[in-house]
Amino acid sequence: MYAQMIQSTGKGVKSLDEMDPTERAFQERIDAGGKIEPKDWMPAGYRKNLIRQIGQHAHSEIIGQLPEGNWITRAPTLERKAILLAKVQDEAGHGLYLYCAAETLGITRDEMFEALNEGRMKYSSIFNYPTLTWADMGAVGWLVDGAAIMNQVPLQRTSYGPYARAMVRICKEESFHQRQGFDIMMKMCAGSEAQKRMAQDALNRFWYPSLMMFGPSDAESVHSAQSMAWKIKMNTNDELRQKFVDQTVPQAEYLGLTVPDETIKWNDEKGGYDFAEPDWTEFYDVLAGNGPCNHDRLETRKQAWDDGAWVREGMLAHAAKKRTAKVAAE
Amino acid sequence: MNTPEKAAPKRTGEWPLFEVFIRGQHGLSHRHVGSLHAPDAEMAIKNARDVYTRRNEGVSIWVVEAEAIHASAPGEKEALYDPSNDKVYRHPTFFDVPEEVGHM
Numbered sequence A: 001m002y003a004q005m006i007q008s009t010g011k012g013v014k015s016l017d018e019m020d021p022t023e024r025a026f027q028e029r030i031d032a033g034g035k036i037e038p039k040d041w042m043p044a045g046y047r048k049n050l051i052r053q054i055g056q057h058a059h060s061e062i063i064g065q066l067p068e069g070n071w072i073t074r075a076p077t078l079e080r081k082a083i084l085l086a087k088v089q090d091e092a093g094h095g096l097y098l099y100c101a102a103e104t105l106g107i108t109r110d111e112m113f114e115a116l117n118e119g120r121m122k123y124s125s126i127f128n129y130p131t132l133t134w135a136d137m138g139a140v141g142w143l144v145d146g147a148a149i150m151n152q153v154p155l156q157r158t159s160y161g162p163y164a165r166a167m168v169r170i171c172k173e174e175s176f177h178q179r180q181g182f183d184i185m186m187k188m189c190a191g192s193e194a195q196k197r198m199a200q201d202a203l204n205r206f207w208y209p210s211l212m213m214f215g216p217s218d219a220e221s222v223h224s225a226q227s228m229a230w231k232i233k234m235n236t237n238d239e240l241r242q243k244f245v246d247q248t249v250p251q252a253e254y255l256g257l258t259v260p261d262e263t264i265k266w267n268d269e270k271g272g273y274d275f276a277e278p279d280w281t282e283f284y285d286v287l288a289g290n291g292p293c294n295h296d297r298l299e300t301r302k303q304a305w306d307d308g309a310w311v312r313e314g315m316l317a318h319a320a321k322k323r324t325a326k327v328a329a330e
Numbered sequence B: 001m002n003t004p005e006k007a008a009p010k011r012t013g014e015w016p017l018f019e020v021f022i023r024g025q026h027g028l029s030h031r032h033v034g035s036l037h038a039p040d041a042e043m044a045i046k047n048a049r050d051v052y053t054r055r056n057e058g059v060s061i062w063v064v065e066a067e068a069i070h071a072s073a074p075g076e077k078e079a080l081y082d083p084s085n086d087k088v089y090r091h092p093t094f095f096d097v098p099e100e101v102g103h104m
């Protein structure tokens, strides 16, 4: 997902009996569906995990602008350009909401930026794949935003108040993203043979990376068990992946496209599709920094940060000067 | 409010944090919607326009430097709110109105 492989304490979930009264009250509040707010007591692990998770989510929104930003100047019509621009601007907003939510936990945004730029914090594996053709703008909106929605909708009920509220805002904006992507795919699929081939090629390249977004199976993971007990993770990776496949396959059929998985088959018994797992070696490799675009994405991000330094400093200096002038005038 | 328990120490060069309040279309009060960083209040309003009202969410924006907000402490919950719990007569439902009296 936008936050992948988040590690908790690794110790397994404590039972209520093993907790001291403060931690037990905290856990009981979560169990009862209550919210934890910034000034409330929370276990150090909860705070640390959330900073990692929300931070990684925020970074994904920001880095996620790059593969699409790549096509803004080359959109085929002015209308498509305006739509893509609005979509990418939304993603910047999503990043900002999430950075602010993480900041309530006692880390600053600039610290998170630095951690991203220095490779100490990650972003989603999906944004390390290139966007080669205009059809990729369709596939990204349809599949990548589609997969993100699967994860973000349940996170609106997460236990940490600021995170939940950020998710509510994000989810309101997200369905426009998926629809504009699907709309591009519909246009391409109703177009010439060459356009149809481009659409199929985009699906071929983005299918497995999209399935990887949910992360490897975590049914046995102690990290996930802890995160689920804390309600900062609402579903297992497999549950969400299954939901995504079940939703997406009929949409591909509607488009007249073929999902690049020969084994895919409806399973009446489980009420969902059986499908092939993505190549997890590739996933770990991309996370380790060896995907096709890792280097490029991070360099672009760093350069934007460095190039913007004079603006940030200049505006602070200007604000200080205005303050002094005001004091002098009083 | 989103002000952190122990605000992370501000480092040089970081823009201050502002809390953003927006009044929606229908004459309601300003409501807290989130926060953002800006060099000063004027820019905070401009940024708030871009970050929080891209879809006609509001007709008026307030920004307040997060540092300037005073909040009740979570530990004071009982002292602050318990006294009102035993004053049920403050709610109209405390009183029975005979049916013959009609709407009141």
Ligand SMILES: [Fe+2]
Pocket (backbone or CB within 6 Å): A061, A090, A091, A094, A170
């Ligand atoms: Fe987003």
Ligand SMILES: [Fe+2]
Pocket (backbone or CB within 6 Å): A091, A145, A148, A174, A177
């Ligand atoms: Fe999106």
